[in-house]
Amino acid sequence: MTEQRVNVFKLHFIVLILVALTEFIGTKKINIGIGVIALFPMLYALILGGFISWPKFKWLKEKEMNAAASILGLSFFLFICKLGANIGPELPKLMSSGVSLLFQEVGHIVGTIALGLPVALWIGLKREAIGATYSLDREPNLAIIVEKFGANSPEARGALGVYICGTLFGAIYMSILASLLGSSGLFHPISLAMGAAVGSGSMMAAATGSLAVIFPEAAKDIAFYSGAANLIMSIIGTYVCIFVSLPLTQRLYKSLEPIIGRKSKHHQNHQEGGQHSA
C-alpha cells in the first residue's frame, strides 16, 4: 500500500458514524411542484462527508482523502456483488429483455455525445469538448483519453473536468434528475432503472435510490434491471468507448466545430484538432 502511515481506521470510524446517523434520519420526500425529490441516507452521507473533508477545516489530510478514494473502490465491489446476486435467481427474465438492454447502451452513447458535444462547442470549448463529451468520464474513460492524447492534451483536460464534476456533484445531480424524470410519469420505472446504470457507481447508486423511493412497489425490478444494465455496461463499455464513441466524437467534432464552434483565443488549437485521430 502506498498510503502507509494513514490511519484508515479513522476513516472507517467516521463512515460508521455517518452511516448510523444518516440511516437513523432515514428517507424524506419533498414535493417541489414539478416533481418529488427524494432525500435519502446516502445523500446526507455524501454531503456530510464532503463537509468533513472540506480543506479549510483541516479535519482530514490529503493523504487520508486519497485513502478514502481507494476504499471507495472496494466498497463499490460489495454493491456490485449484491446487484449480481439480484440477477442470478431471475436469469430467464434477463434474457427476455436482452434487446432493450443492448439498446439502452446505445442510448448512453448517443445521449452523452448528441447532447453534450453541441453544447460544449456552443459555449466555446475546443478540443476539450472531445474528452468532455465522449463518455461519462469515469476512471477507465480517463485512462483511454490519456493513453491516446497524453495527460497534458486539451482532450485530457476536458475529460478530467467532467470527471471532477462527476465526483463532486454527480451523485446529487443524478438523484435529483432521477426524481424529476421518475415523477414526470413519462417513463416506466424499468426504463429509468436501465438509464440509471450510467457507468459510475456512486451516480448509479444515487439514481436508483431515488427511483426506489418514488416507485417503492417496483424497487425489486429497479435493482434487477439497473444491475443487469450495469453489468452489460461494464463488460462492453470500455470497448464501445475505444472503438465507437471516441472515434464518433472526433468525427462529429471535425464537422460540427466549424459550424457552431466559437472563434476565440483557442482558435489555433482547432487547426490541429483531429490530427490525432488515428
Place this chain on the structure above:
Amino acid sequence: MNQVLTILLIGVIALLGNWIGYKVPPMESVPGILLLAVITLIGMGFTRILPFKSPVIVWISLFAMIATSPFFPGNAFTAAAIGKINLLALATPILAYAGLSLGKDIHLFKQLSWRIVVVSLVVFTGTFLFATLFAEIIFKIQGKF
C-alpha cells in the same frame, strides 16, 4: 490482506446500516454480508490470477449471478441470505467514503471554468435521459408495457 480486512470492515458498516435503516436484526444480516464478502474476494482474487487485464466488477457480478442462479447448488440459501441485505444499505457507505474524498478535488475544481460544469451536467443528463428513452422505445415496440 489489507483488502480483505477493508472488505470485512465495510461489511460491518453495511450491517449496521441495514439494522438502523431497514430494521433487519444484525444476526440475520451476518450470513448475507459474509457471502457478499466471500464472492467479492473470490472475484478479486480471480481477476488477479487471470493472465490478461479485465475489470474486477465484471467477475464479481458474474460470480454473484452464478452463485444465486437456479442451477447452482445451495442457490436458494445464498439468494435468501443476500436478499436480507438492502441494496441501499450497501450504497450509503460508498457515498460516505466518496464524500470523505471530495476535499482533494476542490482545488482542482476551482481551476476549471464554469463551462465544464455546464457540459458535465448536460453529459450526465444526456446519458441518463437517452438510455431511458431507448429502453422505453424498445419495450414499447416489444409490447412489454
